[in-house]
Amino acid sequence: xxxxxxxxxxxxxxxxxxxxxxxxxxxxxxxxxxxxxxxxxxxxxxxxxxxxxx
Amino acid sequence: xxxxxxxxxxxxxxxxxxxxxxxxxxxxxxxxxxxxxxxxxxxxxxxxxxxxxxxxxxxxxxxxxxxxxxxxxxxxxxxxxxxxxxxxxxxxxxxxxxxxxxxxxxxxxxxxxxxxxxxxxxxxxxxxxxxxxxxxxxxxxxxxxxxxxxxxxxxxxxxxxxxxxxxxxxxxxxxxxxxxxxxxxxxxxxxxxxxxxxxxxxxxxxxxxxxxxxxxxxxxxxxxxxxxxxxxxxxxxxxxxxxxxxxxxxxxxxxxxxxxxxxxxxxxxxxxxxxxxxxxxxxxxxxxxxxxxxxxxxxxxxxxxxxxxxxxxxxxxxxxxxxxxxxxxxxxxxxxxxxxxxxxxxxxxxxxxxxxxx
Numbered sequence: 001x002x003x004x005x006x007x008x009x010x011x012x013x014x015x016x017x018x019x020x021x022x023x024x025x026x027x028x029x030x031x032x033x034x035x036x037x038x039x040x041x042x043x044x045x046x047x048x049x050x051x052x053x054x
Numbered sequence: 055x056x057x058x059x060x061x062x063x064x065x066x067x068x069x070x071x072x073x074x075x076x077x078x079x080x081x082x083x084x085x086x087x088x089x090x091x092x093x094x095x096x097x098x099x100x101x102x103x104x105x106x107x108x109x110x111x112x113x114x115x116x117x118x119x120x121x122x123x124x125x126x127x128x129x130x131x132x133x134x135x136x137x138x139x140x141x142x143x144x145x146x147x148x149x150x151x152x153x154x155x156x157x158x159x160x161x162x163x164x165x166x167x168x169x170x171x172x173x174x175x176x177x178x179x180x181x182x183x184x185x186x187x188x189x190x191x192x193x194x195x196x197x198x199x200x201x202x203x204x205x206x207x208x209x210x211x212x213x214x215x216x217x218x219x220x221x222x223x224x225x226x227x228x229x230x231x232x233x234x235x236x237x238x239x240x241x242x243x244x245x246x247x248x249x250x251x252x253x254x255x256x257x258x259x260x261x262x263x264x265x266x267x268x269x270x271x272x273x274x275x276x277x278x279x280x281x282x283x284x285x286x287x288x289x290x291x292x293x294x295x296x297x298x299x300x301x302x303x304x305x306x307x308x309x310x311x312x313x314x315x316x317x318x319x320x321x322x323x324x325x326x327x328x329x330x331x332x333x334x335x336x337x338x339x340x341x342x343x344x345x346x347x348x349x350x351x352x353x354x355x356x357x358x359x360x361x362x363x364x365x366x367x368x369x370x371x372x373x374x375x376x377x378x379x380x381x382x383x384x385x386x387x388x389x390x391x392x393x394x395x396x397x398x399x400x401x402x403x404x405x406x407x408x409x410x411x412x
Contacts, residue, residue, distance in 0.1 A: 003180060006244025012385050014236030021382060026243075036385040040392060 010043045012036070025049065058323040059207025059394060061085045062284045063401030064171030066181045068317035068329055071199070072164050075100050079124070081115035083321045085170045089157060090115035094122045094135060101135045102157035102168050108139065114154070163187045164195075165317060165329070171401060182282035186313045186333045193313065194338050196348035197331030202359050204366035206284075206320035207391065209328060212358055213287050213316055214250060214387040216277055222361055226354050231257035231275070239385045246393055250279040250386035256296050262350055263293045266343055267310045267336065272296040279386065283393045289314035311335045324366055330355050 013022045023031045023039050029049040031042045042049060069082045070091060080091040088105035090113070105115045107126040117127035123140065124133045131152070132141035139152035158169040158176035164187040169176035186193040202209060212218065219228030237252035254275040263269065276292040294309035301307075317329035332351050337343040369376070380388060 003245045005242055005247075008243040010241045010243065010389075012239045012389075014238070014382050014385065016236050019382065021385065034382070035380075036382060036388050037380050039385070040388055044392075 012039055012043075058205040059210070059320075059391070060398035061170075061320055061323075061401070062394060062397035064169075064175050064404050065284055065397065065401065066160070066167045066169055066176075067285045067319045068165045068327075069102070069159075069168040069319065070166045071197070071329070072100075072161050072166055075166055077119060079115045079117065079119065081105055081113065082327070083325075084168055085320055086322055087170060088113065088115075089168065090124065091159075091166065092119060092124070096122075099135075100159045100161055100166050102159045103133060103135075103137050104154040104156075106154065107131050108152050108154060109142075172404060175404065182286040184286060184288060184313075184315050184331075187315060187331055193333040193335055194340075194344060195331050195333040196344050196351070197315075197329070198348070198352060198355070199330070200328045200355050200359050201321070202326050202328050202362050202366075203324060204326060204362040205324050206318055206326040207394065208362045208365055209316075209318050209326050209358075210281070210284075210287075210390050210394065211387045212362060213289075213318070214248065214279065214281060214390045215383050216250075216252065216279070216289075217383040222357055223354050225261065226350065226357070227260050227262045229258040229260050232277075233383070236382070237386070239389055241389045241393065243393075246283050246397065248279075248281040248283065248386060248389045248393060250277075250281075252277045259293070262347075262354070263310070263312075265350075266334070266347055267293055269293065269295055269310075274298060281386075281390055283390060284397055285317055285319060287316040287318060289316075324370075328355065328359065 008026050010026060011024045015022050019034050021033055021036060021039050023043055025043055025046050027046060033039050067084050069084055070080060074080055075091045076093055082089055089102050090105040091100060091102050093100055103114060103124065105113050107114055109129055109131050112126055112128035114124050114126060118125050122135050130143045131139055133154055134140050137154040137156035139148055142148050158173050160167045160178045160181055162181055163184045167181050187195055217233040220230055220233035231254045235252050235254045237250050240249040257273055257275045259269050259273045274294045274296055278290040280288040291312040291314055292309050298308050313333040315331040319327040321327055332347050
């Protein structure tokens, strides 16, 4: 099923030249990790993001 | 415990290409539900009925049509397009419960979509679109369908992480740059869409594109995945001579564009229909190119089919609780798994309010 685009967008950039993942929650919180499982756990903890929030 | 992905009900799924459905009954099993498809005689509308006669469960797909009615091949129970039984042999009274389910269907973009779930919730405007498939003025399309003896989650995993092209499809569509290039993953949670973009600035041109575009040297290769969970997967592929980019106004006359479409339709917990299509915006009317792309992509699809058949068998023999290891290339696949898990839970909740508490 397809719904119109929403503002609830999570983004994960794999930083070129590194093993680092940089995540941005739709609330603006950001997080860095080298583990995609931990990245999604962090994303889904919204709005209770822990550590590294900027 | 076998590796399986939960079904997401109350969703649209591709059951067939429109060209597959006609005046012969077609059997497909979608989310474990056997369904018989056919077209009506006058209007050509697609009808989808449960593929089991209420009498002794004989498959209606193995029966025959009488006009727009299906006559069971065993004892002649006859159903109209709504699934209502209108004739039983030897007696006038037709039991009140003599009907089979009919499924909401929609024919869009060359696909026949079927709604699996509560028919009252079926909204055709929510079907994700692949307009290039039916736009023969701008796109030339080849395609096919391969059944795979694997859970549909394995095919989603496969398609969300294209780094496997380098290894499983090396010499076909894979080059070293695919696995080596970092990608960006976006999840639109509300829309249920996962996007994975991998833009290669300077890459080897694999045979699939070298032979079809005629580019001899290195290329700029963009792969932009758009996965509309659970069924429709679009890969927007852009190929251009190395360094050639779109114009500032968005036009892109010096690139070759290929839309790779997959419909991922769960059949049973360990069986999935893999509908695939390759649409190009060049070489229109070039039958030789169409044959090349169809045959070549079919080989690529079969490499996936063989790998996933093997993987499913292997996982079924694994002890319960086996571990996986995910790395950066799996970021998009993990996002897709999570969306599917949410959709499955939502589908279960609307199917049975009692499930909410579990």
